[in-house]
Amino acid sequence: MGRKILLEHIDKPGIDQIESYIKYGGYRSVSKALKEMTPDEVTEEVKKSGLRGRGGAGFATGLKWSFLDKSTDKPRYLLCNADESEPGTFKDRLLMEKIPHLLIEGMITSSYALGCNTSYIYIRGEYMFILRILQKAIAEAYAKGFLGKNILGSGFNLDLYVHPGAGAYICGEETALIESLEGKRGNPRIKPPFPAVSGLWNCPTIVNNVESIAAVVSIVNEGGDEYAKTGIGKSTGTKLISASGNINKPGVYEIEMGVPVEEFIYSDEYCGGIKNGLELKACVPGGSSVPILPKHHLLYESNGNPRLMSYESLSEGGFATGSMLGSGGFIVYDEKQCIVRNTWNFARFYHHESCGQCSPCREGTGWMERVLHNIEYGHGKMEDIDLLWDIQRKIEGNTICPLGDAAAWPVAAAIRHFRHEFEYHVKYRNRVFDEDHVYQPEMKAQLV
Amino acid sequence: MLKVTIDDISIEVPPGTTILQAARMIGQNVPPAMCYYSKLEGSGGKCRTCLVKVTKGSEKDPRPMPKLVASCRTGVMDGMEVRNETSPEVIDARKGVTEFLLINHPLDCPVCDQAGECKLQDLSYEHGLAKSRYEFKRREFEKRDIGDKIQLHMNRCILCYRCTQVADQLTPERVHGVLNRGEVSEISTYIEQAVDNDFSGNMIDVCPVGALTDKTFRFKSRVWFTKPMLAHRECTTCSGKVTLWFQGSEVLRVTTRKDKWNEAEAFICNDCRFEKKKTEDWTIDGPAHIDTHSVIAQNHLPFELPVVQKNLPDAL
Numbered sequence: 030m031g032r033k034i035l036l037e038h039i040d041k042p043g044i045d046q047i048e049s050y051i052k053y054g055g056y057r058s059v060s061k062a063l064k065e066m067t068p069d070e071v072t073e074e075v076k077k078s079g080l081r082g083r084g085g086a087g088f089a090t091g092l093k094w095s096f097l098d099k100s101t102d103k104p105r106y107l108l109c110n111a112d113e114s115e116p117g118t119f120k121d122r123l124l125m126e127k128i129p130h131l132l133i134e135g136m137i138t139s140s141y142a143l144g145c146n147t148s149y150i151y152i153r154g155e156y157m158f159i160l161r162i163l164q165k166a167i168a169e170a171y172a173k174g175f176l177g178k179n180i181l182g183s184g185f186n187l188d189l190y191v192h193p194g195a196g197a198y199i200c201g202e203e204t205a206l207i208e209s210l211e212g213k214r215g216n217p218r219i220k221p222p223f224p225a226v227s228g229l230w231n232c233p234t235i236v237n238n239v240e241s242i243a244a245v246v247s248i249v250n251e252g253g254d255e256y257a258k259t260g261i262g263k264s265t266g267t268k269l270i271s272a273s274g275n276i277n278k279p280g281v282y283e284i285e286m287g288v289p290v291e292e293f294i295y296s297d298e299y300c301g302g303i304k305n306g307l308e309l310k311a312c313v314p315g316g317s318s319v320p321i322l323p324k325h326h327l328l329y330e331s332n333g334n335p336r337l338m339s340y341e342s343l344s345e346g347g348f349a350t351g352s353m354l355g356s357g358g359f360i361v362y363d364e365k366q367c368i369v370r371n372t373w374n375f376a377r378f379y380h381h382e383s384c385g386q387c388s389p390c391r392e393g394t395g396w397m398e399r400v401l402h403n404i405e406y407g408h409g410k411m412e413d414i415d416l417l418w419d420i421q422r423k424i425e426g427n428t429i430c431p432l433g434d435a436a437a438w439p440v441a442a443a444i445r446h447f448r449h450e451f452e453y454h455v456k457y458r459n460r461v462f463d464e465d466h467v468y469q470p471e472m473k474a475q476l477v
Numbered sequence: 478m479l480k481v482t483i484d485d486i487s488i489e490v491p492p493g494t495t496i497l498q499a500a501r502m503i504g505q506n507v508p509p510a511m512c513y514y515s516k517l518e519g520s521g522g523k524c525r526t527c528l529v530k531v532t533k534g535s536e537k538d539p540r541p542m543p544k545l546v547a548s549c550r551t552g553v554m555d556g557m558e559v560r561n562e563t564s565p566e567v568i569d570a571r572k573g574v575t576e577f578l579l580i581n582h583p584l585d586c587p588v589c590d591q592a593g594e595c596k597l598q599d600l601s602y603e604h605g606l607a608k609s610r611y612e613f614k615r616r617e618f619e620k621r622d623i624g625d626k627i628q629l630h631m632n633r634c635i636l637c638y639r640c641t642q643v644a645d646q647l648t649p650e651r652v653h654g655v656l657n658r659g660e661v662s663e664i665s666t667y668i669e670q671a672v673d674n675d676f677s678g679n680m681i682d683v684c685p686v687g688a689l690t691d692k693t694f695r696f697k698s699r700v701w702f703t704k705p706m707l708a709h710r711e712c713t714t715c716s717g718k719v720t721l722w723f724q725g726s727e728v729l730r731v732t733t734r735k736d737k738w739n740e741a742e743a744f745i746c747n748d749c750r751f752e753k754k755k756t757e758d759w760t761i762d763g764p765a766h767i768d769t770h771s772v773i774a775q776n777h778l779p780f781e782l783p784v785v786q787k788n789l790p791d792a793l
């Protein structure tokens with residue numbers, strides 16, 4: 030059984046109430062940080078912990094904090110990115126819904142470290158019910174004196190607000206989030222300048238994922254070095270994985286970094302194997318935007334070692350044979366699932382969510398979606414597969430924000446690893462599905 | 478001063494200059510810019526046609542930049558080395574962007590008033606494919622009047638955002654912006670209001686394509702049949718320095734004076750643009766310079782006549 034850091038107390042009754050939360054050791058990090066540590070010492074602990082951003086990019090949190098421009102006398106802001114919209118990812122929801130005080134505690138400690146007196150939690154519009162849970166928790170924290178003026182007599186002031194978005198995927202991109210929070214259209218900004226220099230209202234700003242901020246609590250409590258002992262290599266600590274798809278036990282699991290992928294899928298402690306006794310076909314290990322991997326690449330690295338659930342191991346081999354840990358949206362496909370249909374579904378999502386600001390993403394996502402729709406519904410041509418490859422190549426890396434890459438990678442990986450399925454769709458246009466529109470691998474087996 | 482090298486040509490530029498501006502200072506191998514407009518704050522970075530490859534970040538940090546960067550929004554660093562037209566990767570990306578810009582463009586150049594001075598035409602001439610690979614229905618919008626003198630034809634729009642920036646930055650009221658998201662986003666006014674201010678006509682001039690057209694000029698003539706003349710008048714609202722486009726002795730339209738990069742030298746007011754269409758309203762300064770590459774120049778004698786024989790009496 031792996032160590033639980035974030036979800037340790039999730040099953041305790043009344044943990045969403047501040048009294049129970051304090052009973053189980055809550056808000057210790059606030060008093061420890063504010064009374065015993067300087068802000069720089071807190072940042073130093075986060076650096077030592079090796080914590081990497083849990084939102085998807087995996088950028089070192091401590092390093093990001095050290096970029097915050099402290100030379101100006103402008104106010105500084107900490108924003109919590111709770112705009113969890115990546116298909117396949119639902120970990121932050123669980124954290125905020127069940128243990129809202131963990132996030133608030135992390136926000137207080139992190140704000141203290143960064144010297145922010147106003148902080149915001151930007152939550153996606155679909156999580157309106159969680160907004161109310163958070164607001165109630167914030168009110169409790171104010172009543173107990175963990176928020177507001179002169180917190181615990183330390184002289185540190187902090188106001189914490191929750192702001193709902195209107196349900197746009199793009200507002201999870203940090204600069205689009207800032208624009209949206211400023212009350213503007215959620216278009217990503219052109220970088221540089223980065224938010225750490227000029228972010229919210231042109232003031233230095235740090236944007237962190239919910240899980241990263243929640244992890245700061247235990248880093249302060251037990252010390253960065255101690256936290257870094259959990260995990261493997263440069264992937265320290267634990268990670269919440271949202272497991273979904275054709276598995277026996279979908280849900281959110283907290284794993285220690287370094288659990289083998291095979292164990293994660295088949296062990297009863299985690300996903301519990303593939304549903305209905307079918308074979309594993311493929312898996313998207315980090316949310317819809319990371320490349321899909323077929324079984325042999327998923328379970329083994331290119332040198333034959335078992336692949337582990339960590340930032341390094343999952344990205345081993347580059348995109349040719351590897352993928353990314355991303356935000357931890359672990360989507361498993363059994364042998365009956367159709368990769369073309371799945372790729373079309375993802376492409377449809379990115380087409381819908383593109384902000385329309387820069388041309389490759391605005392035009393390219395729609396184009397890919399239509400070509401994939403044609404292939405999926407039996408109107409495709411062989412040239413379309415190469416056309417798709419060409420379109421994704423011209424989107425990737427040429428856009429303002431990473432949404433273009435996120436739209437291009439799944440298509441690229443599907444063609445790279447499952448080109449035969451695309452060709453099958455084109456060749457045998459009417460024979461791919463049964464009446465329930467379920468993909469028929471037996472038919473393919475006859476042909477290969 | 479910072480030293481920057483673009484396509485093996487070096488130049489020293491003041492700090493704060495972008496790569497595109499530095500290339501314009503050099504004067505050759507200039508990346509095309511569909512959305513960047515030096516007179517408008519915050520413009521650029523959107524169309525991605527000006528992508529360049531930075532092969533050396535700076536003298537201090539010589540690492541190359543991992544992705545292609547938008548030259549209009551990337552500041553130069555000392556010792557930076559940039560590849561524009563000498564990089565196959567850049568040309569390839571530019572071709573891709575051109576194709577993306579064209580897939581939903583109606584290509585109705587034969588009936589478009591912008592034809593002949595359209596930047597998208599130039600771009601597709603240089604970087605476009607001979608044949609479109611897009612086989613789906615192009616997106617369509619209704620034509621709409623924004624103000625009594627300006628028509629918006631969203632089908633042709635490439636969403637460069639220049640016109641919304643004009644509305645934002647030249648005039649006090651913001652009535653004009655982008656609605657919807659992604660592929661179906663469109664330029665619109667707030668609940669279909671008219672854009673009603675003294676400088677609204679400038680959005681026609683900043684539009685790189687034919688999405689915003691002057692209703693007093695629509696379908697009057699092709700631009701290459703008209704002759705541009707610089708002129709000025711005493712105007713209380715603007716500088717009064719304009720270009721008049723003549724057909725015979727008739728003024729068909731009035732626009733701003735454009736510089737070498739097709740940008741307005743000074744924005745003009747609607748009164749000068751739409752109301753003053755008689756020759757006697759203006760003092761003519763002389764013919765406007767038209768680049769010899771432009772189709773408009775085909776109707777004119779080039780300005781600098783080739784000197785056949787310098788010393789004619791001697792030859793005789």
